[in-house]
Amino acid sequence: xxxxxxxxxxxxxxxxxxxxxHAHVVPEHFPRYLGSAVxxxxxxxxxxxxxxxxxxxxxxxxxxxxxxxxDAPRRIADLPAMGxxxxxxxxMPELLSYWMQPSDAQQLLRYTNEVIxxxxxxxxxxLAGLGAVPLQDVDLAIRELExxxxxxxxxxxxxxxxxxxxxxxxxxxxxxxxxxxxxGAAVFVHAIRPAGMDRLVGPPALQQVLxxxxxxxxxxxxxxxxxxxxxxxxxxxxxxxxxxTLASLLPxxxxxxxxxxxxxxxxxxxxxxxxxxxxxxxxxxxxxxxxHLVATFGASQLLIGTDYPFNFHDRTPVARIEEAGFEPAVAxxxxxxxxxxxxxxxxxxxx
Numbered sequence: 222x223x224x225x226x227x228x229x230x231x232x233x234x235x236x237x238x239x240x241x242x243h244a245h246v247v248p249e250h251f252p253r254y255l256g257s258a259v260x261x262x263x264x265x266x267x268x269x270x271x272x273x274x275x276x277x278x279x280x281x282x283x284x285x286x287x288x289x290x291x292d293a294p295r296r297i298a299d300l301p302a303m304g305x306x307x308x309x310x311x312x313m314p315e316l317l318s319y320w321m322q323p324s325d326a327q328q329l330l331r332y333t334n335e336v337i338x339x340x341x342x343x344x345x346x347x348l349a350g351l352g353a354v355p356l357q358d359v360d361l362a363i364r365e366l367e368x369x370x371x372x373x374x375x376x377x378x379x380x381x382x383x384x385x386x387x388x389x390x391x392x393x394x395x396x397x398x399x400x401x402x403x404x405g406a407a408v409f410v411h412a413i414r415p416a417g418m419d420r421l422v423g424p425p426a427l428q429q430v431l432x433x434x435x436x437x438x439x440x441x442x443x444x445x446x447x448x449x450x451x452x453x454x455x456x457x458x459x460x461x462x463x464x465x466t467l468a469s470l471l472p473x474x475x476x477x478x479x480x481x482x483x484x485x486x487x488x489x490x491x492x493x494x495x496x497x498x499x500x501x502x503x504x505x506x507x508x509x510x511x512x513h514l515v516a517t518f519g520a521s522q523l524l525i526g527t528d529y530p531f532n533f534h535d536r537t538p539v540a541r542i543e544e545a546g547f548e549p550a551v552a553x554x555x556x557x558x559x560x561x562x563x564x565x566x567x568x569x570x571x572x
Contacts, residue, residue: 237301239539240560241308242409243461243502243526247276247290247316248336251329260325264316276313283315289530293340296530297347304539304556308529309564310337311351311379314413319384323358327365330355334365338373349564350375351409356384356397363400370404376564377407377457382440383414390443398453407564408458412436412465429533438466442474445495446488457563459500461526463510468517471496500563502526503555504535508545520551524560 251264264283267275272288289295290313300308312333318326330353337350352369354362369375378401380389387393389410401408415436421427441460450456460467474492478484488495497519504526505511515523525542528534535541542555558570 237304237306237539239303239305239307239525239556240564240566241303241305241525241527241529241538242459242560242563243411243504244308244310244529245290245313245531246310246333246337246340247284247286247313248333249274249288249291252332254325255328256325260321262318262321263325263329276315278315284313284531286313287530291336291340293344293348296340297344299529300347303527303529303536305525306557307347307349309349309351309376309409309560310340311409311411312337312353314379314381314411317353317379317381317413318355319357319381319413321355321357323355323361326355326357327361330365331368334369334373334375338375351377351379351407353379354397356380356394359394359397362397366397366400366404366406370406375406376566377401377409379409379411381413382410382436383416386416388443388447389440390445390447390449392447395449395452398449398456398458402453402456405455405565408456409461410437410440410458411461412440426533434462434465437462437464438470441465441467441496441499442470444499445474445492448489448495450495450498451490457500457565459502459524459563461502461504463503463505463514464499464501464518467496467501468510468514471517497522500524500559503538503542504528506535508541511541511545512547515547515551515555520547520554521559521562523555524563525556 250266254263262279265277267277269275269285273285275282276284316333318329334352341348341350352375354365356362412433415432417435418432437460441464478488478492500522501518503511503523525538527538539556542552561568
């Protein structure tokens with residue numbers, strides 16, 4: 222029988238030291254609209270059962286959520302069992318509100334950003350925040366970005382995979398990403414209102430299960446084909462759900478770049494090289510896929526994401542990394558150090 226090698230065994234880090242870069246917040250209450258006519262899609266909360274509430278948008282229950290969405294102590298109490306030391310909070314994606322009038326969205330997002338700041342301030346360093354901006358108006362988004370980074374002290378922002386159907390790699394958003402680069406703000410891209418929902422057969426939950434990874438993959442591809450990191454070499458940008466379908470699309474995109482002169486002329490750096498400069502979370506629910514992502518994108522580009530506290534979240538993110546059989550240094554990168562670099566935090570690997 223072959224002798225088991227040390228790196229074939231799960232790596233036990235034996236501490237709650239992970240950083241979760243993908244976790245969400247829903248405020249306990251939503252503010253009263255400050256204006257004459259309340260937008261039809263302005264959210265509200267209604268009582269549900271026990272410690273749950275219904276998020277109501279446009280007169281319909283969008284989602285039933287628990288108090289872990291807004292209760293910082295309950296959230297912090299869950300971190301050790303997940304292997305986590307720090308959790309980075311961002312709004313539930315539907316709250317990004319790109320479909321609202323920009324000034325209405327900015328009003329809602331300012332409130333949500335302040336809620337996140339309050340949770341982080343009360344957490345004793347266990348919670349941090351990624352803010353939200355009304356990216357349907359780039360100038361207004363830049364102003365809110367400056368508030369989020371300079372006033373609230375957040376390390377960055379969450380943005381959607383598309384803004385009313387326009388992919389984030391489109392040239393229209395370049396001034397926003399230029400501002401992110403200048404401020405040193407990390408950008409976390411989350412799927413939102415994905416394309417292709419009319420092609421899915423089954424219940425609405427398939428939006429999260431199948432629609433989200435497809436849209437994230439297309440968003441990441443748009444960043445590559447739009448040469449965003451060629452222009453913004455200092456930009457730190459990460460994609461939810463393991464980059465969605467990008468790992469499967471990338472070999473085809475690379476081969477197309479090799480074959481088609483027009484594609485090579487338009488995309489000024491190798492797609493595979495560009496993809497290895499993006500960050501991706503580990504939220505793929507599968508150990509072989511996690512190993513494939515590390516092989517495809519590099520051990521330096523993966524960081525923990527859980528989608529906490531929604532039902533469809535990874536409850537054992539550090540254990541899943543341990544079970545993948547990575548070398549100890551690689552496991553430590555995925556568990557903590559890559560997130561530190563992405564978020565611009567001090568690197569504990571060198572301190």
